[in-house]
Amino acid sequence: MAYLAYLVLLVLLTAIERTWPGWLLIYDQGPQLVAAAIISAGLCAGPVAGCFAGLIGALLLGSAESAWLGGTFFAYMALGTVVGLLRGTLLAERAPMAALVTLAAVPIVEIIRLIFAAPPNPAPWVLQLLIAAPYSALLAMPVFAGFHWLTRLLAPEP
Amino acid sequence: MRATHAPAVRWEPILAMMLLALIFTWGQHRARAVGETSLPERGARAVVWPLQSLLVRGGASTRTVATAAYRGRSLVAENQELERRVRELEADRLRMVSYYLENSAMRKKLGWAPLEPPPAVAARVIDWSSGQGRKRVTIEANRELERGNIVRTQAGLVGRVIEAQGTRGTVMLLTDTESAVAARVLRENGDFGMVSAAPEASEHMTMLKMIPHSNRADLRMGDVLISSGDGGVYPQGIPIGFIERVETSAVNVSLITAYVHPFADFEHLDYVLVERRGE
Numbered sequence: 001m002a003y004l005a006y007l008v009l010l011v012l013l014t015a016i017e018r019t020w021p022g023w024l025l026i027y028d029q030g031p032q033l034v035a036a037a038i039i040s041a042g043l044c045a046g047p048v049a050g051c052f053a054g055l056i057g058a059l060l061l062g063s064a065e066s067a068w069l070g071g072t073f074f075a076y077m078a079l080g081t082v083v084g085l086l087r088g089t090l091l092a093e094r095a096p097m098a099a100l101v102t103l104a105a106v107p108i109v110e111i112i113r114l115i116f117a118a119p120p121n122p123a124p125w126v127l128q129l130l131i132a133a134p135y136s137a138l139l140a141m142p143v144f145a146g147f148h149w150l151t152r153l154l155a156p157e158p
Numbered sequence: 159m160r161a162t163h164a165p166a167v168r169w170e171p172i173l174a175m176m177l178l179a180l181i182f183t184w185g186q187h188r189a190r191a192v193g194e195t196s197l198p199e200r201g202a203r204a205v206v207w208p209l210q211s212l213l214v215r216g217g218a219s220t221r222t223v224a225t226a227a228y229r230g231r232s233l234v235a236e237n238q239e240l241e242r243r244v245r246e247l248e249a250d251r252l253r254m255v256s257y258y259l260e261n262s263a264m265r266k267k268l269g270w271a272p273l274e275p276p277p278a279v280a281a282r283v284i285d286w287s288s289g290q291g292r293k294r295v296t297i298e299a300n301r302e303l304e305r306g307n308i309v310r311t312q313a314g315l316v317g318r319v320i321e322a323q324g325t326r327g328t329v330m331l332l333t334d335t336e337s338a339v340a341a342r343v344l345r346e347n348g349d350f351g352m353v354s355a356a357p358e359a360s361e362h363m364t365m366l367k368m369i370p371h372s373n374r375a376d377l378r379m380g381d382v383l384i385s386s387g388d389g390g391v392y393p394q395g396i397p398i399g400f401i402e403r404v405e406t407s408a409v410n411v412s413l414i415t416a417y418v419h420p421f422a423d424f425e426h427l428d429y430v431l432v433e434r435r436g437e
Contacts, residue, residue: 011205011206011209012209014206015206015209015210015212015213016213018206018210018285018287019210019213019214019217019284019285021217021221028288046167047167047172048167048168048171048172051171051172051175051176052171052175055175055178055179058179059182059198059199059202060202060205060206062199062202063198063199063200063202063203063206064202064203064206064207064210064285064287064296065285065287065292065294066287066294066320066321066328067287067292068183068186069179069182069183069186069199070183070186073179073182073183074179077175077176077179081172084167085167
């Protein structure tokens with residue numbers, strides 16, 4: 001049941017990320033809500049849920065933007081699984097922890113995706129990354145709150 | 159430093175999901191090799207795209223209401239200005255109709271086939287995808303889209319539909335680094351060439367570039383470029399842009415590049431027109 005709820009949240013966050021209003025973009029860059037959702041799922045429910053969120057998030061985001069799925073799957077599923085291993089550690093159930101992990105994870109995910117599809121010009125990519133990481137980290141807190149509430153309500157894993 | 163004892167990790171479902179991801183990736187590569195879209199991608203889009211469409215519509219309505227509430231007084235002046243503009247456009251339209259009738263009469267006298275306006279349909283842009291040289295948008299029309307449909311604005315060519323799913327489709331813009339269109343200069347004996355994205359010149363504004371087929375091409379500032387129809391991807395005669403500057407390579411003087419300012423405003427694509435190829 002919790003996985004179904006995660007799926008619905010991921011669909012909603014993918015649609016919001018892809019239609020982020022122009023006036024909220026910073027240098028044409030919006031937040032990576034799907035990455036924040038995967039991290040939240042991992043922190044709240046463990047590596048299996050994190051990997052599941054990575055699988056679904058990558059499929060939804062990759063399909064919506066007509067991207068190659070291989071690199072996106074690898075980056076997001078690895079992110080969800082690794083972050084899931086942090087579940088149960090000190091502060092893992094605190095929203096600022098989700099923000100900190102997102103701040104670190106967004107550049108790592110983008111670097112992994114970079115290996116699969118290199119940009120023609122690295123300068124805008126670096127600028128976008130510098131904006132996307134803190135922007136996503138800031139919005140990771142409400143995203144985490146949503147996932148945390150759902151997990152407590154439906155408790156997918158012991 | 160653990161607050162509670164973490165349960166042992168179950169790796170079997172993780173490995174199963176990784177296997178599923180591999181199958182999806184393999185399916186995508188197989189489908190793209192034959193110009194199709196894989197089933198998982200179609201399923202994901204069938205879920206996400208309608209929601210995106212809803213959010214775009216909702217966002218536009220909210221913006222309208224917020225703007226009206228914030229700038230109530232200035233909207234009256236803006237409305238008057240728009241009414242004046244509508245009257246001007248109506249006068250332009252009547253002038254165009256008279257030209258069209260005159261053209262039709264001349265074609266009839268010459269024995270040429272009558273000129274039918276292309277039945278383009280309007281489509282709303284519901285998704286923007288950029289980065290790493292990719293410049294694509296997702297559009298939603300009120301009729302079924304097909305792969306290869308030509309997308310333009312009233313001003314000029316925008317791109318073509320590369321993936322279609324019902325009334326929604328992905329458009330590869332002319333500014334995408336994978337895009338190219340056969341073009342010609344709109345002049346008597348105008349030169350032919352290929353127009354593609356110019357990311358190296360697009361730091362402040364969107365630019366395209368034309369590489370002429372001939373190394374003795376006569377390209378001039380202000381020349382208007384239209385699609386030539388060569389290659390059969392785009393029909394001929396669609397305006398693309400005008401030449402802003404012409405550069406000759408310092409190494410090889412026969413290498414000419416014309417930088418083109420596109421007529422279509424790629425920064426503000428909210429609505430576009432979709433034509434079937436050949437229409």
